[in-house]
Amino acid sequence: MVPIQNLYYLLCYAWNRLPEPDEWRQVAEQEFHRPLELLTQLLLVGTRRLLQQGLPLGYAEREEELTELRGRVLLTPTITRDLLRRGRAVCAYDELGPNTPLNRLLAGTLDVLGRTRRLPAPLRQEARRVRSRFPEGIEPAPLTRAGLRALRRLRLPGPEGFLLNVCGLIYRTALPDTDAEGRTRFHDFRRDEVLMAGIFERFVRNFYRLEQRRYRVLSETISWQAEADRAEDLALLPSMITDTSLESAERKIILDTKYYAAAFKAHHDRQRLISPHLYQLFAYLQNQAAQTTVPLEGVLLYPAAAHAADLRYVLGGFPVRVVTLDLNQPWPGIATDLLRLIE
Template identity: 80%
Template sequence: MIPIQNLYYLLCYAWNRLPSQGEWQHLEASTFHRPLELLTHMLLAGTRRLLQQGLPLGYAEHEEELTELRGRVLLAPTLSRDLLRQGRAVCAYDDLGPNTPFNRLLAGTLEVLGRTRHLSAALRQEVRRLRARFPEELVAAPFTRHELRAVRRLRLPGQEGFLLNICDLIYRTALPDTDTEGRTRFHDFRRDETLMAGIFERFVRNFYRLEQRRYRVLSETISWQAEAERPEDLGLLPSMITDTSLESAERKIILDTKYYAAALKPHYDRQRLIAPHLYQLFAYLQNQAPRAGQQLEGVLLYPAAAHEAYLRYTLGGFPMRVVTIDLNQPWPGIAADLLGLVA
């Protein structure tokens, strides 16, 4: 199980944000027993910064009965209520204020956290105090998948995007509490291999983007070196998209991350590498077209759990490694191991 402090680093890099030294010092001085406590701390710290800078404002449409015309007159409700004879009309107008979709979602997330019993009473109180600092006219949005998707489509940058990622992960770990109306219980997402696989992949890719300058880092689509009698048949081939490609003039590394409990699995009375993982990476290498003078190699990277591994092969003329990284060690060791992997 990844320690909470290391989980903080994984999330920061996965969301393309360098870890904050101040937050790290607070983490070292605190004891978090559940990932939800960590996420709440990160949400509180980020929201405080946002409030200090001033909540982002946006235009929201209002609909109201008015004695003076403003914006657009909505004829259907105006006529159905017989308002014209009263010198009134229903108008729709845009008003600049804090009721943006993001601000409303943030407030809704804080309200859910302020009620859950999965946080200590002191932390819930801290959440409620921060929620009370929002403008009174700001209406919290329901904490639902629909609201999250609507805000996701806005492609928010910077601090807002980072806070949205936290809200999204909190939602993905939330389950309705059938015993208590209006409350939510949360599960430990470190046990969710599918969710953690995505976090681990983005963590590794963004770590290399932010922490080294030798390689250009990207996720790329590799074209099949294939021919077909009918050109349209080529479109039926599955996509080949790398998790992480690191490229310099003289070297290209295709690094595939696999969030599995072990790099080896039992096969009869022996341990074996996981065949589909090896086949996938080999297919990437076979269909890649390196530049002149560029060495092409592959790496399969697993988090260390049951077994540690550092295996070297040459397959089809390509150097290939199968490596595990210990995510339970102190963070400086993790960073050093990742940099050493591509040195």
């Protein structure tokens, strides 16, 4: 399981953001026992920074009973309340202020964290203290999938986007039920293999985007080298989308990440590589070969858990490496191992 301190780096890179020294110092000064504590600290650090700079403003629709027209008139409530005879109308208009969707989400998330027993008392108290610094008029929004999806469509800039991702992960770790007093319960998201697989994949890809300049880094769709009697039958073939492709003028690497407890599985009392993973990578290499003129090779990358491995093969003429990355070591070692992998 990934140590909580290293989760900070994984999340920063997964969310396409370089770790910040000041933020890391505040994180490193504390001993975390649960990932929720780390997420809360990141949310507090980022929210305090926003409050110091001034919360971002935006236009929010407001409905109000007025004596003069403003914005658009809402006929149904105006007529239902018989307001026209009194020279009044219900109007909806946009007002610039801090009651934006992001600020509402931050307020709602801090409310939840200020109540949960899964956090130590000092962190709960700090969540309530930071929440109390929000200006009046901000209506806290609950953590919901629909609300998070709507905010992601806004494509918020750097720091705000990072806080949105923190709130999104807090939502993903919340259990569907609450206790008798309405407090939300949370689980350790490191045990969620599907969630961690996505984080691990994005972490590796964005690490290479940010930390080296030799290769162009992307996730790409590989076309099948296939024919069919009918053109529409080709559309039924599954998509081949690489986790990470690294390409230079001299070399191209297709790197596939697999977040599994081990790179091997038992078969008749012997350890074997996981065949679907190897078949998938080999299919990528075979079909990509016709679309590139540079030497092509493949890497299967697993987080080290039960066994460390560094295996090298030549499969169908392609160099293939199966290797594990130790996520339990200090961060400098992780960064060094990743850079050595593509040397």
